[in-house]
Amino acid sequence: MASRTIENYLKQLWLQQQESRGKYVPMGKLAALVGVTAGTATTMVKAIADSGLAKYAPRAGVRLTRAGEQLALHVLRRHRLLELFLVEILGIDWSEAHGEAEELEHVISETVLARIDLLLGHPSVDPHGDPIPSSAGKVEAPELCSLAELQTGSRTVIVRIMDQSSEFLRFAQTSGLVPKAAVVIEHNNPQAGAISARPDGKPPVILSMTAAAKFLVRPCATAGQRRRKSS
Amino acid sequence: MASRTIENYLKQLWLQQQESRGKYVPMGKLAALVGVTAGTATTMVKAIADSGLAKYAPRAGVRLTRAGEQLALHVLRRHRLLELFLVEILGIDWSEAHGEAEELEHVISETVLARIDLLLGHPSVDPHGDPIPSSAGKVEAPELCSLAELQTGSRTVIVRIMDQSSEFLRFAQTSGLVPKAAVVIEHNNPQAGAISARPDGKPPVILSMTAAAKFLVRPCATAGQRRRKSS
């Protein structure tokens, strides 16, 4: 069994590989994500590579092997099921669930995980809209566009939030920008570099393009155009 | 914050001190409970004593200080609330709950613990009938007698089981000897060294005195005599 330290490295690696479409993750990036110095990351990555969970290319970066990916997805499944469980069953605040799950993900047994999964009705997404990998280690993340890409007058529904920090999540919650919330884009002038989005039954919220890009939505169709089919 | 290693030492120390009425716990005993060699226990105990959580008397043993006791009770509270939670909410088997809780007790936050406590309705005993320490660090364990002490013909109710091993718990469960079960003592001849107890609606179970002593009951009044008042 992988130690909790290694589980954290693998999970961050998987998450980062999603961002940078399969490219080698640079050491500095990984070190920052895990919260250690670059030297520590280098040492650990070499050990991880030796156990066959990743491929290490000196001075280029690291990439998970198939085995490493599977293990990472197992950890991610535990993390996301736990987040949902904490929010739905225990009533823990949305913004705190991530931090709690970060610890619990390493000590929950398969038995307990299976009961949680059952109790939640085999859910497919966590409280932030992130997909929950199956127990067989599969995830399907549909292509989504963000609030930043929608034109003035569009109506859409938020499905996923791409930031786990409790400050951002608290802001999102008080603004009403939560998964399943219907939203109208009141203004999106590319020149302004900011948009105004109004969640159903709430006052409009002003967002920078950076902030708006963190809210993934569906459907993507904008006011003037119909969107082409996507997988 | 105490590491999970130290939390385990403290908890075992507290549990053992209950058995041996406050006497110093010998190193060998502690080592066996924690599952390390005597040398390791000696080293760790010296460190624990240095941080003020225990008093170490070389070649005599260890004893918790007030601070150590409080910390131990906090761990025990987490352990027992978790056991009940695992059984009641997640439907984990009675015999497995202890092992699961052994890991979880070190990573649950105060926030999550408070929610579990609330969800369970501030319970006072765990699934084995062990009392749950209050958040202020108080436990009251009423004086109880065991099945072994009852005379032939006595009727009583099981309230607590003094063995956490999953084999013993499975045996207890299939026999019907669980907390809250009503039991009649069919035979208890001191010369035989074994008793026969019949749980309500179940066939009688033969128990050695050692096994019978693990089932704590109330009331203690036997067939022929009335029991004197106890605190």
Next chain:
DNA sequence: TAAAAAAGTTTGAGTACTCAAAGTATTAAA
């Protein structure tokens, strides 16, 4: 009471991390 057994302690070494600081390779700037 001396020898043997048991219980406890110390020492030396190993694992699994971690960091700071020094050294090396790669990339960007001048």
Next chain:
DNA sequence: TTTAATACTTTGAGTACTCAAACTTTTTTA
């Protein structure tokens, strides 16, 4: 194209455990 900045790696050392084996003290047995 030399120089400087950046990224990465290596080295040496520290923490928090752990064990095996040697040693010491206490208790038992003869």
